[in-house]
Amino acid sequence: MNFIKNIIEKSHLILLTLFLLFIFPSFSQEIKKGEVYSYARKIVDTLASKNMHGRGYINGGDSIAANYLKTEFRKFGLRSFNDDYYQKFSFPVNTFPGEINVKLDEKELLAGKDYIVFAYSPSATGKYPIVFVDEELVQKKRKLKKILKQDFSNKIVVVNDTGKPTEQLHNLLGNSCNAKAVVALKDKLTWHVAQKTNDYPLIEIARSSFIKPTEISLLIETKLIPDHTSQNVIGYIQGSEQPDSFIIFSAHYDHLGQMGKDVYFPGANDNASGCAMLLNLARYYSMTEHQPKCSIAFIAFCGEEVGLLGSKYYTEHPLFPLKNIKFLLNMDIMGTGEEGITVVNGSVFKKEFDALKQINTENNFIKEVKIRGKAANSDHYFFAENGVKACFIYTLGGIKAYHDIYDRAETLPLNEFENLFKLITAFGVYLQGSN
Ligand SMILES: [Zn+2]
Numbered sequence: 001m002n003f004i005k006n007i008i009e010k011s012h013l014i015l016l017t018l019f020l021l022f023i024f025p026s027f028s029q030e031i032k033k034g035e036v037y038s039y040a041r042k043i044v045d046t047l048a049s050k051n052m053h054g055r056g057y058i059n060g061g062d063s064i065a066a067n068y069l070k071t072e073f074r075k076f077g078l079r080s081f082n083d084d085y086y087q088k089f090s091f092p093v094n095t096f097p098g099e100i101n102v103k104l105d106e107k108e109l110l111a112g113k114d115y116i117v118f119a120y121s122p123s124a125t126g127k128y129p130i131v132f133v134d135e136e137l138v139q140k141k142r143k144l145k146k147i148l149k150q151d152f153s154n155k156i157v158v159v160n161d162t163g164k165p166t167e168q169l170h171n172l173l174g175n176s177c178n179a180k181a182v183v184a185l186k187d188k189l190t191w192h193v194a195q196k197t198n199d200y201p202l203i204e205i206a207r208s209s210f211i212k213p214t215e216i217s218l219l220i221e222t223k224l225i226p227d228h229t230s231q232n233v234i235g236y237i238q239g240s241e242q243p244d245s246f247i248i249f250s251a252h253y254d255h256l257g258q259m260g261k262d263v264y265f266p267g268a269n270d271n272a273s274g275c276a277m278l279l280n281l282a283r284y285y286s287m288t289e290h291q292p293k294c295s296i297a298f299i300a301f302c303g304e305e306v307g308l309l310g311s312k313y314y315t316e317h318p319l320f321p322l323k324n325i326k327f328l329l330n331m332d333i334m335g336t337g338e339e340g341i342t343v344v345n346g347s348v349f350k351k352e353f354d355a356l357k358q359i360n361t362e363n364n365f366i367k368e369v370k371i372r373g374k375a376a377n378s379d380h381y382f383f384a385e386n387g388v389k390a391c392f393i394y395t396l397g398g399i400k401a402y403h404d405i406y407d408r409a410e411t412l413p414l415n416e417f418e419n420l421f422k423l424i425t426a427f428g429v430y431l432q433g434s435n
Contacts (some may be wrong), residue, residue, distance in 0.1 A: 001255070003172065003196040006278060008331040009385075019390075022128070025131060028224075028399075029432045033380050034418075035229075036280050036417065036421045037251060037414060037417055037418050039276070039279070039280055039283065040273070040276035040277070040280060040414055040417050041276075041414060043072075043272065043275060043276040043279055043340070044268050044273055044276050044335070044409045044414065045274075045409045046068060047065055047068065047253065047267075047268075047272035047275055048266035048267060048268040048272045048407075048408060048412075049266075050264060050408070051064065051334055052064055052065050052068075053258050054152035054255050054256055054257040054258050054264040054265040054266065054267060054311075055122055055229070055253060055254050055255040056095075056193065056254065056255060056257015056265070056305075057095045057193075057228055057257045058096070058097050058257050058258040058260060059094055059227065059258070059430055060288060061257055061258070061264075062230050062253075062254050062257075062302055063230070063252070065253050066086070066230070066231050066233050066300070066302065067072075068086065068277075069085075069233045069253060069275065069300045070085045070086070071192045072279050072282070073085050073233065073235040073282060073298070076235075076282050076283050076284060076286035078236060078237060078286060078298065079234070079235060079236050079237065079238060080234070080235055080236075081234060081320075085233050085234055085235050086231040086232070086233060086315065087229070087231055087232040087233075087234055087319070088229055088230070088231045088236075089229070089309075089313045089317075089319070090225070090227040090228060090229045090422040091195065091228060091230070091303060091306065091309050092195045092223050092225065092226050092227065092228070093193060093194075093195055093198065093225050093228045093271045093306055094120060094121075094193075094194045094195065094196065094197050094222055094223075094225075094226065095103040095222065095223050095224070095257065096117065096220075096221070096222050096223075096227055096257075096258060096259045096260055097221070097223055097258075097261070097262070098219070098221025098222075099221050099260065099261070099342075100117060100218075100219065100220055100259060100260030100263070101115075101217070101218070101219040102114075102203060102205075102216065102217070102219075102249060102350065103216065104116050104210070104213035104216055104292075104378075105211075105213040105214060105215055106362050107211065107213070109209060110209075111206070111259055111262070111263045112189075112212075112263040112265075112404070112405040113206070113209075113261060113262050113405065114205060114206055115136070115189070115203055115204060115205040115206065115209070116189045116190075116191045116203070116204050116259060117201060117202075117203055117220055117222075117259060118192075118193065118201070118202035118203065118204060119192040119193050119194035119221060120194035120196060120197055120198045120199035120202070121197065121198065121200075121202055121203075121220060122197040122198065122199070122201060122222055123201075123220055123221050123246035124180065124200075124201045124218045124220045125218060125219050125220070126154045126180065126217070126218060126400075127154055127215050127216070127217040127218075128154060128180045128181070128215060128216060128217075128218075128367065129154075129155055129156070129215050130155065130156050130157070130158050130183075130213060130214065130215065130216055130406055131150065131152060131155050131156070131157050131158070131179075131335065132154045132158045132160070132212065133147060133157060133158065133159050133160070133162055134162075135159055135161060135162045136160075136162060136284075137199075138159075145190045146230075149179050149343050152178060153178040153179070153180075154180060154262050154325045155180060155194055156178055156180050156181045156182070156183055156216045156218075157179040157182050157183070157295055158182075158183040158184075158185070159182065159184050159185070160185050161184040161186055175200060179200060179435070180200070180218075181200055181201045181202070181203060181216075181218060182200060182201075182202050182203070183202075183203045183204075183205055183216065184203070184204050184222030184277055184278055185204075185205055185206075185207045185210055185301060186203070186204045186205070186206060186207060186209055187206075188404075189204055189206055189404055190402065190403045190404060191256050191259065191265060191403050191404065192256070192304075192305070192403065193256055193257070193305045194304045194377065195299070195306060195307065195318075196224070196369065197222065198340055200281075201220055203218070203219065203383045220350050221297035230254070230302040230303055230310070230368060231302055232299060232300065232301050232302055232310045232313070232314055233253070233299070233302075234297060234298070234299045234300075234301040234319065235282065235287050235297070235298050235362055235433055236296060236297040237282075237286055237291065237292060237295060237296050238295050238300065238431075239291075239292050239293050239294035239295040239296070240291050240292070240293055241293040241294070242293055242294040242295070243295050244295070244320075244324055245294040245295065245324055245326055246294065246295045246296065246297050246320065246324050246325050246326065247292070247294060247295075247296045247297070247298075247325075247326050247327055247328075247329075247428065247431050247432065248297045248299060248325055248327070248328040248329070248383075249277075249278055249281050249282075249297075249299075249328075249329055249331065249424075250273030250278070250299040250300070250301060250311070250328060250329070250330045250331070250333060250379055250380075251271055251275050251277060251278040251299075251300060251301070251330065251331045251334075251371035251379075252271050252274065252300070252301040252303075252304030252305070252310065252311075252332060252378070252379055253271065253272075253300040253301070253302065253309070254301075254304055254305055254306075255267030255270065255271070255273050255301055255305060256305055256403060262263070263405065264403060264405075264407070265403070265404070265407065266406050266407055266408045266409060267404070267407055268408050268409040268411075269333050269334060269335035269336070269399070269401065269402070269409060269412055270332065270333050270343060270402065270403065270414040271304070271332045271333060271334075272409070273333060273334035273335035273395075273412065273414065273417075274331040274332045274333065274334050275300060275333045276334065276414075276417070277334045277417075277420070277421065278298055278300060278331065279298075280421055281296075281421075281424065281425070282298045283300065283327065284421075284425060285428075292428070293432045293433075294326060294430055294432055295323075295374045296428075299311075299314065301314070301379045302389060304332075304378065304379055307380055307423050308378070308381055308382060310377070310379065311330075311380075311381070311382050311383065312382045314382075315382040315383055315385075315386045315388075322383070322386055322387065322388055323387070325383070325389070326389070326431060326434065327349075327352060327390070327391075327431050327434070328380060328383050328389065328390035328391070328409075329390075329391060329392075329393065329424065329427070330380040330389055330390065330391070330392040330393070331377070331380045331392075331393055331394075331424075332378040332392060332393075333392055333394040333395055334393075334395055334399025334417065334420060335395060335398070335399075335412040335413065335414055335417075336396070336397050336399065336412075336413060336415065336416065337366055337367075337396065337397065337398070337415065337416030337419070337420060338367065338396075338398055338419070339367060339368065339395075339396035339397030339398075339417065340366050340367040340368030340369060340370060340372075340395075340397070341366060341368070341370065341393045341394065341395050341396060341420070342370045342372050342393065343356065343369060343370065343371060343372060343391050343392070343393050344373075344374070344375050344377065344380065344392040344393070344394075345370045345372075345373070345374055345375075345380060345384055345390060345391040345392065346370075346371035346372055346391060347371050347372070347374075348373065348374055348384065348391075349389050349390075349391055350425070350435075352389065352391065352434070353369075353371060353391070355418070355427070355430050355434075356369055356423070356427050356430075357369040357371075359423065359427055359430065360423055361425045363422070363423070365419040365420070365422050365423040365426075366416055366419050366423060368396075370396070375392075377392070378392045378394075380392040386411055395420070398413055398415070399412070399413070407414065
């Protein structure tokens with residue numbers, strides 16, 4: 001058995017090598033240098049601009065972004081499974097449409113830069129004295145008991161966050177002690193999106209911006225929307241030989257939106273960059289000379305940052321049978337790459353991973369193709385859980401901005417973008433021939 005398997009595997013690799021030597025070089029020359037990059041740059045600049053409001057839930061940011069993607073799909077003549085490329089659905093989300101203001105004594109802090117209001121915070125106003133708690137003390141049982149005996153009901157508890165047990169501590173302080181709010185001091189501010197609110201607000205303040213005050217004033221207006229409607233944007237190109245068989249390229253277009261009236265999270269790397277790859281691929285495959293043998297669907301998912309909602313919804317309401325999907329390649333964080341890429345589910349779908357890695361080795365497109373196992377960290381996840389071969393790639397190296405106000409188009413290098421594009425289209429040729 002093993003011997004036969006070996007021969008089959010070897011012949012598979014020989015065929016792949018032949019393809020790389022004779023077919024791929026002629027095909028790669030058709031990509032004009034600079035064109036992929038400049039189109040990607042335009043998309044990232046547009047999607048990460050202030051006009052898109054962080055592609056979230058204030059001022060219709062996600063819908064403005066969806067409309068932009070739809071317009072591009074239409075421009076390339078992609079087919080739609082319905083009238084308008086949209087797959088709509090609703091979900092609850094906590095939003096920050098109003099005033100946001102935090103003061104340490106009289107010092108006003110800058111939202112996004114000095115602090116973030118944690119995603120699940122409810123509204124809060126007022127000026128309160130603080131109780132400062134050093135987390136190292138809290139880890140000692142006797143000290144903690146003493147702290148818990150205090151009445152925090154009209155105070156803000158400030159925790160010097162030094163490590164992992166902080167989450168328990170927040171809950172403990174917030175729930176058991178009736179504190180007005182909890183403030184955690186952090187080295188890095190990372191924002192999220194939540195679908196509900198907690199009983200108390202949590203403010204994370206950059207440790208470098210904190211001066212130990214006697215009082216903290218809060219003005220936080222939040223609004224829990226019970227049924228926000230958003231949409232996946234889905235188009236496809238029909239295959240010339242196997243129209244019922246699909247490859248899917250996917251990337252989420254939503255980001256975190258706005259925190260207050262003025263501060264928005266651009267989400268250039270996460271994931272305007274993935275959308276830039278998705279649209280570049282849509283443009284490429286829509287050219288007559290690149291028409292694929294099997295069909296290719298392009299899905300821009302919404303609601304990823306809220307908890308992979310768009311891709312989950314799609315797998316529950318697929319537009320063609322999930323078993324007709326040959327492979328799904330999800331792209332999230334495509335903006336750097338000097339250290340290569342990681343392939344989530346690479347060890348689950350080893351045959352496809354090996355092919356991708358070999359294509360890269362033969363052509364020297366990017367520095368490294370790293371393998372990783374299963375992880376529920378982007379939109380490939382629910383497809384794989386439903387029996388679809390699905391991997392997720394993200395770039396490594398370069399700027400570290402993530403879920404903060406610094407993930408901007410201006411500083412996103414896109415330096416390996418064209419090489420990545422070449423790698424993915426070469427992999428696309430392999431996928432069309434695979435079973
Ligand atoms: Zn993302």
